[in-house]
Amino acid sequence: MAAVQGNGTSGSIDVIASLRQTAVFADLQESDLQRLAQGCRIEHYERGNILFHKGDACHGFHLVLSGQVKLAFVSAAGNQKVVEIIRPGQTFGEAVMFMQKPYVLMAQALTECRLLFIAKDAIFQEMREAPEFCQRLIAGLAMRLHNLIKDLEIYSLCSGRERIICYLLGEMSDEEGNTPSGRVEICLPTHKGTIASRLNLTQEHFSRVLHELADDGLIAVDGRRIVVPDTADLHASLSGGRG
Known part of the structure; x- marks a missing residue:
């Protein structure tokens, strides 16, 4: 289970500092960060903890502050295919959040992790307020797609x-x-x-x-x-x- 740090006074300060250090949020004004922080929380996971399973409802996305998270498909027999290893400064779960679909894979902490969870309602509100923020989110999703296509090319054509x-x-x-x-x-x-x-x-x-x-x-x-x-x-x- 995750240990969750809420967004009270001290928690809000930590959340705003974490948002400010991330490219997608770095250009937001202080008032924007304070508003966004109300829909965020910092979560702590021990190594091996499951963040979510395939089929779980998606209520937002995560930013890795420290540690590493594994995204993987799991077969009925329990075999895993690792899709991606997420590291500090990287996010995951945005695409599923925008599709408003359940998660299509599982996420597990590879190490002790500190994550920032950003609720989808807070993101949708910020998108209405700041068009530039939308562009950065789209750019991030496009880069993720680009990297997945590169992976597919390597798996298909390389030894x-x-x-x-x-x-x-x-x-x-x-x-x-x-x-x-x-x-x-x-x-x-x-x-x-x-x-x-x-x-x-x-x-x-x-x-x-x-x-x-x-x-x-x-x-x-x-x-x-x-x-x-x-x-x-x-x-x-x-x-x-x-x-």
Whole structure:
């Protein structure tokens, strides 16, 4: 179960500060933020807690303040297909909120999480008050769709090795998609089985490709810690190699 921090005096201050640090809300006036904060609450989840199940009613969307959340489909047999891993500064649930449909997948806390829940009534009210706010919401949804299309392209056209290399390069890239040069050390954000599912691979396939990349001298693996001796070599290896 979630521990919920309401929107009383101290809670409202925390909510407004969280809204102000997020791109979609950053340009709102103080009066707008105060009004929006009345429809928000801060929620805390322990690792493994379920935020919602497929079929649950959607009453708003979430902004991740800290931690990570997994979005996944679950089969009748209990098998999961991870669709997305949501990180701090990212939101989820907007599309379902606008469609006014139940959730089509489940959400689970991968780590201890601090989230901001924004009620749909508060969002709809703000959209009526500020057309620019509507544009930012649409831009965010368009970027989510763009990323999903990119994922579909990678899953359909790229080998397992290429998917993993693209993932590693993405993990070390900045917000503009620029990859640093030379030696880079990264830490996988969650366990390998979750990342493998995200890439539409089995955990065994994921681990095998990591070992192959290590044997080729392109990476060094120590648990979830991965060292890339030269990012240029790793990027160049996309043009060939095993599947």
